[in-house]
Amino acid sequence: MSSTTSAPVTITQTGMADFNRTTSRWGQITMIAGLLISLAGPLFLVFFGGLDITAAQLWIAFAAVAATFGIIWIVEPLTYYPVLGPAGMYQAFMIGNISSKLLPAALIAQTNIGAKPGSKRAELAAVVAICGAAAVHLMSLAIFVGLLGTWLISVIPPSVLLVTRLYVLPAVLGAVLVQAIVSMKQPRTTVFALLVSAVVVFIVLPLVPSLAMVSTAIAVLGTILLAWFFRCKEAINEATPHV
Amino acid sequence: MHQPLALQSLVPTDSTDIMVIANNPVLWICVAGVFGVIILQSVIFMKAARRAAPSVEMSPQDIKTSFRSGAVSAIGPSLAVCLVAIALLGLFGAPAVLVRIGLIGSAAYEVSAASVSAGTLGAKLGEASYTQSVFAVAFFVMSIGGAMWMLATLILTPLLRKGDAKIRSVNPAAMAIVPAAALIGAFSCLGLTELPKSGVHVLAFIVSAAVMGLCLLLAQRLRRSWLREWGLGSSIVIGLAAAYLAVGS
Structure with missing residues (x-):
């Protein structure tokens, strides 16, 4: 991972070491704070909202969502790490909308200052660009959704x-389904997904309505299994060296 | 209120006035808290970047240019997110929309998570069975889902920093197929689940899917990336307009 050159090694290393220390310490602290605050709201409603909610209902709902998106929770951080770098990771997963907003912002900034991808300059440019993007985003959310949106409603x-x-x-x-199909570019998987989902929604559910709780999880598991066992082996082998 | 008897055993019988609890002052305080944390983080990271800049031959002008490029390039995507968020205000209320759709998560994941959680309670979002309790459970699950992303980031980032090669070489074929299959499988099942509800649901679904398809096609043909950014927002608005016309006629 080290890409430092020979002469100014020590200055570069201490400068970047300081940056890495600060961003990883404060990245973790702020992300844990964000995590706790974002959970505090719904927990308040559940426990003090005067609603009739049981722990079992929460666990079942969480389990159903985990069965649907559990894999994505782990895969997404793995996929974005090479582009974002460690400091950018702590920013991106709190600000959200990474691929549509933060990655373009980082790339444009790197191009504008002529930073080579993967270099230390590029890493700093990405972090600074994400700060700029965050400033704009927080402002437009507060104005257009917080104020204007509430008034509109x-x-x-x-x-x-x-x-x-x-x-x-x-x-x-x-729209989300079309977007997912187009951006994933896996026609075979798409056919399996639509087929499995159609069977689940139009045949299985009308026959066994009690499966409604786990229908999405069944569709996800079914699609993964079919896509895996009937994968196009040559294409994957060809793609391997690029990964 | 007018729920069929069968649902009453599953769904906690309480008010369907979501906005009363969705706009609870405590939730607004949490929104301010998340905004504050992101501002604090940005300030700390900016300072750190300025301090480290000279060591990698980055001038103060480069920092300024980077910040400005990031800010300017975020305007379009950011407004597009705002449009999607506004369309969802009626369903989740402003505080939940600001934190879940505007920040931490994204519309696709959060709406899906909410829909799945409502399903486990035998309820449907936006309909008569969508009670305050259903909203609270859905909001809780959206939030804990987002927390899982952050937890994965907190655990994986230090590991990846130490030796990323090992983790990322798990199995390239699996990494290529499994996540894509999980995503397309989830969204197609959730999408198709909307269809048996009514003819207007079918119309809204098809119109929105068609508009998205058109946006993506034009974005590719004309090389205009803003069409891709605004795809979701415009699909939702046009899909809803079609539903409104169909209901009114």
Whole structure:
């Protein structure tokens, strides 16, 4: 991983060592703080909201989501690490929307100052660019969603609000599915996924409605197994050297 | 209120006025807290970067240019995220949308997590069975899901820093196939689950999917990346408009 040159080695190393120490210590502290604060809100509602919620309901709901996205929780940090670097990791996974917003910001900054990818300059440029992106993002969220959005909700006719509430889910998922299929570029897996999901939703669920709780987990597991056993072996072997 | 009897045993019978608890002052304080933590982190990282800059031959001008490039390039994507967030305000309320969709997570994961958790309670988001308790459980699960991402980052980053080669060479074929299969499998099952609900659901789903397909196609053909960034936002808005027209007619 070390890419330092011979002459100014000591200055570079102490300078970057200080940077690494500060960002990893404070990156961890701020991320743990963010984690705890983001959990505090829902925990408050669950325990003090005067609602009738059992621990079992929380665990079952969490287990169902873990079965759906558990793999992604681990794979995403692994995939982004080479681009973001250790300091950028602590920023990116708290600010969110990494691929659509933070990665382009980092890349443009590196290009604009002519930093070679993988160099120390590029690493610093990425961190600074993410700070810039975060500043813009926090501001636009506060103004457009916090202030304007809250006002918008209070003035739009109830009929529009009702339609939004009822149909925003299919409107999000239709687009998200197409986006996932196009960006993954795995036609074979896509066919398996659609096939398994169609069987689960249109055949299994009407016959055994009690499986509704685990339907997504079944579809995820089924797709993984089919995609794995019927994988296109030559293509993977060809792709291996690039990974 | 008008729930069929079968649901009443599964769904805690309480109010469906989500906004009352979704706008609880404590939740707003937590939003301010997350904003504050990110600002604090940015300030500390900026200072550290400025201190380290001379050692890698990076001028103060380079720092300024990097910050400005990052800020400017984030304007478009950031506004696109705001549009998606506004569309989801009616479902989750501002505090949850700001933290979950605006920051830590992303619309795709959070909406999916909420939908799956509501499903385990026998409820459907946005419908009569979407009670305050269902919202609280969904919000809790979205948040703990986001916490898992952060936990994975906290655990993996130091390991990757020490010896990333070993972890990333787990199995290239598995790394290529398994995550993609999990994602497409999850989103296709969640998407198809919307279809049997009603004809308007089918319409909203198909219109939104078509608009996204068109955006991605045009983005590639015309080499305009903003079309990709605004794809999700415009698909949701046009899908909802189609649903509104269909309901009204």
